[in-house]
Amino acid sequence: MAADEAAAKAQVVADDDTTTKPVLGFQDADEALPQYHIEAQTSLVERPLRSLKYGEAFAVLDTHGDIGVFAGPEGIYFQDTRYLSRLAFTVEDQRPLILSSVMQDDNGALSVDMTTPDIRIDAQDETSIPRELIAIERTKFLFKGTCYDRIGLRNYDTRRRTLKISVTFDADFRDLFEVRGTNRTRFGKRSVQVANENTVQFRYVGLDEIVRSTSLHFGPTPKRIEPGRAEFEVTMNPGEHTSMFIRVVCDSHRAFTSVPTEQRAGEDAAAALSRAAGSSGGERATRGLSEGRIFARAYRDNRRDQRQLTAGITTIISSNDQFNESLCRATADLYMLASRTQEGIYPFAGIPWYSTVFGRDGIITAMMALWIDPNFGKGVLRFLAATQAKAVDPAADAQPGKVLHETRRGEMAMLGEVPFRHYYGTIDGTPLFVMLAAEYYAVTGDLDTIKHIWPALKLALDWIDTYGDRDGDGFVEYIRETENGLANQGWKDSHDSIFHADGSMAKAPIALCEVQGYVYAAKKGAAKLAVLTGHSELAIKLEKQAYALREAFDKAFWNDDIGTYVLALDGDKRQCAVRSSNAGHALFTGIAKPERAQQVADQLLCNDGYNGWGIRTIAKGEARYNPMSYHNGSIWPHDNAMIAMGFARYELKPEATRVFQGLFDTSLYQDQKRLPELFCGFMRRRQRGPVNYPVACSPQAWAAATPFALLASCLGLEIVHDKNRIRLRNPMLPHFLDAVTLYNLKLGNSRVDLRVHRHGDDVTVAVERRTGDVQISLLK
CATH class of the missing domain: 1.50.10.10 (Glycosyltransferase)
Incomplete structure (x- = not known):
């Protein structure tokens, strides 16, 4: 670690936790397992996890971008329900090898670089495909209740290669509190069907009369598709690149269209939140487009949305x-x-x-x-x-x-x-x-x-x-x-x-x-x-x-x-x-x-x-x-x-x-x-x-x-609108910072860039840019 050495030494003290008073062994009713306890058979720090979020949907993924390969909270969630509990990608029934797995700087997408492991298609043969010949690039993001997944493959071999690509998936529709560890005894009805040659749909009719559905759309058309599994056959010439797409659409609606007037009137602000975040599926808007074009358009809109939010x-x-x-x-x-x-x-x-x-x-x-x-x-x-x-x-x-x-x-x-x-x-x-x-x-x-x-x-x-x-x-x-x-x-x-x-x-x-x-x-x-x-x-x-x-x-x-x-x-x-x-x-x-x-x-x-x-x-x-x-x-x-x-x-x-x-x-x-x-x-x-x-x-x-x-x-930063003043009151900087510049600091219609520079335990402040009539003061 490149932490400030002097500061680290100053802050390290002897570990004497073992000499503290023992915790009293209370065993009364207060010590019973607490309500709404987050149960943990596995630690969230055992494996790095990757998180995506947009509106009321979020995804917890492993470093491959997969879901549910190991026990844990991985999934795609929407409105406090896990809409997808498994999504695992394999090449010739083997998981790819991770090269890198990073969130983009603005958290807008997960980018994963992988390669195939050593693959033996026939166990009696020598290695059929040596590792590191097929590059795999995966990009995943969420936008308006939908998870978009692009898996790109490139053949760096000198030979033409044909590969079997498999995707296994499931949707358990478990409530988030169930995932956290709360037990339930009554459940609604879950079903799954192959809707067409490119689509599998899971459906759950809850006891609350809400229909929750997860639709998985694949492109190009899989060679084989069934509930829980899709298989593709990919052939690539030397240097050739190809992509496949998985679109996971989360949706919910009432089981009955006839909703009592008083219930409509009592709709709370949480429902308004999901309306403001945009519709979950957008099926009508994407009808007739290829999965590649759908992905590209959603990715563009997602980036634009992020820029607007932080402008x-x-x-x-x-x-x-x-x-x-x-x-x-x-x-x-x-x-x-x-x-x-x-x-x-x-x-x-x-x-x-x-x-x-x-x-x-x-x-x-x-x-x-x-x-x-x-x-x-x-x-x-x-x-x-x-x-x-x-x-x-x-x-x-x-x-x-x-x-x-x-x-x-x-x-x-x-x-x-x-x-x-x-x-x-x-x-x-x-x-x-x-x-x-x-x-x-x-x-x-x-x-x-x-x-x-x-x-x-x-x-x-x-x-x-x-x-x-x-x-x-x-x-x-x-x-x-x-x-x-x-x-x-x-x-x-x-x-x-x-x-x-x-x-x-x-x-x-x-x-x-x-x-x-x-x-x-x-x-x-x-x-x-x-x-x-x-x-x-x-x-x-x-x-x-x-x-x-x-x-x-x-x-x-x-x-x-x-x-x-x-x-x-x-x-x-x-x-x-x-x-x-x-x-x-x-x-x-x-x-x-x-x-x-x-x-x-x-x-x-x-x-x-x-x-x-x-x-x-x-x-x-x-x-x-x-x-x-x-x-x-x-x-x-x-x-x-x-x-x-x-x-x-x-x-x-x-x-x-x-x-x-x-x-x-x-x-x-x-x-x-x-x-x-x-x-x-x-x-x-x-x-x-x-x-x-x-x-x-x-x-x-x-x-x-x-x-x-x-x-x-x-x-000591103070922004005081009524006095049209930005103050720095007795400012100090820790030793790991020699200088800090604040860009676009706002007060009303004024904008200012301030640079603070440390000299030992003292600081100086310089105004590098100012628009408007805001006053800057340094108080010691």
Whole structure:
């Protein structure tokens, strides 16, 4: 690895995990297998996987571009259902040899180079076709509910060659929650037929009366076609090239065309999302065209679509080529995960488990990417306003004004076997929604959008004060309404993530540390918006509430014994006196008193909290600390980015650069230099990379946004629309960056290119281009 040597040495510490207190052996009901558990018989890091996404469809592929050759989550998914569970390509019944397998720079397609292995057509003969004579180039991409697959073959032999090409395939139509490990006992009816000489169609009539179909179209016409298999005979002269195409079309419709009026009227925004993303099949548009022309046209349209999506965004070039690669991948991931809705673009949370709308994830991603592209913020705000809960629904953990947690389109969600069709079990999404609105306006000055969503913001504020604070103590708490809901409803939503110092589980209703900070920032921000929208009395009320909350928070959540803010208060208002990363969010939101900031930072960055790669979710030595857990000792890039933003808020720039350095070093060890959803919290060791988490999503939206948040934090970047000013407040750069140039940084109609150059621990800033009247200021 070419990580900065000095920084690496400075951050390596002795591995003393083995000396920590043993985890208490609780065996009560709290330790039962959690609900909605992601089952893992195989690790996602055993084999590199490749991900594609467009709209509501995504694909998880192996490095060959195949599906289902090994056990795992591979498949083509559409609306939370696996529409294709196997697609395997062989030459003379053997898998080709991989030469390279790469995602294109913008994630638009997977490109695979392969060659044939040594092939013996007759076992009694010598090798019939030596390896490396036939080159195979494969390109796969998704566009509007269809997976396009081109397999090109070229003969580099001096002889004419005839080869048998086989494609095996299947469609199990398993719900995503089944793929994750949830058992089912009742199923719909599946069928398969050879529709014509080029087409096989799988059909599944679900118990939810939705017909889901997968059509595989082959070109040229196979020599033999049957359910589950197509065979081709390919003859190539020396130097000759030929191509074959596979088009997989995913589609769904109601089993009955007669839909009750009230059902049509109740169609939710998730359905509108798929309409905005485009039709799934496009059969009428492709009728009469060859598969090669269909592929070429879709590829052209897909590239054009990607260019339109990223036109005009802020871009970054640094002095470090590896960081540039990481930024390129992060940008590509953000826009691959972005889905078009009728309200704008929305970043889906992550692949493979969370490729759908999540309220919290979308908000935090948009916050971190505001200075790169505020369109994320606009799309998220408008979508969540449109899907805000309007009534009490215990099964969905919904109350009026509450912001969506997630939405699902699969059979299990439609039937209520899981509660996530339109689920609101998040305690932090609603204040974060208000926070984002205030930050979005501060950067863009887009008062029209604020006025459009103002009724939703008002409802959200009302929810905070009523349903959010049910006992009227000024703190926002959660408790699930039914046993099917999520037991914990903060961002750390594992069943065992909120506990006391002795390891016993906290009992609901639970007031989380970070949520009080979100409420504080929401009310401070909403007060400014209230003035802009002509609600001055409300603004005064919100300011008073925010001030009172800050004072109450410090008294209730600070703990001198652990030297930081506690994880939470339980239902009896007892402190969960646990050192956690949650305390860093008190800095992120500004609720922490200035005199507490350095002490909070020191706790987060001590050896128990910081492992050399990042800040752990739970500090080493706590009762339930486990570096391999999902939330109790692992490291989440987005969590670290929010903490670094908090460090910057309190002018703790050296601390922010330390976090930045650790996560950059982490990216160097990751496939495609992509930060994952999370990784294990084991202590950093010399000449070893970080330890991966077995079922982490990759890509993940808020992990993709992390490098941009870290860079902005260290630069102290502030875009203040009302003052027509871009500020860099006490900027610093980590040692792996000598210089950074920000291109097309936007404020209103102004555009500016800024170059920041590091000189030791100091920096200089140069304006390389400016259009418009924006003011640039450097504050030391």
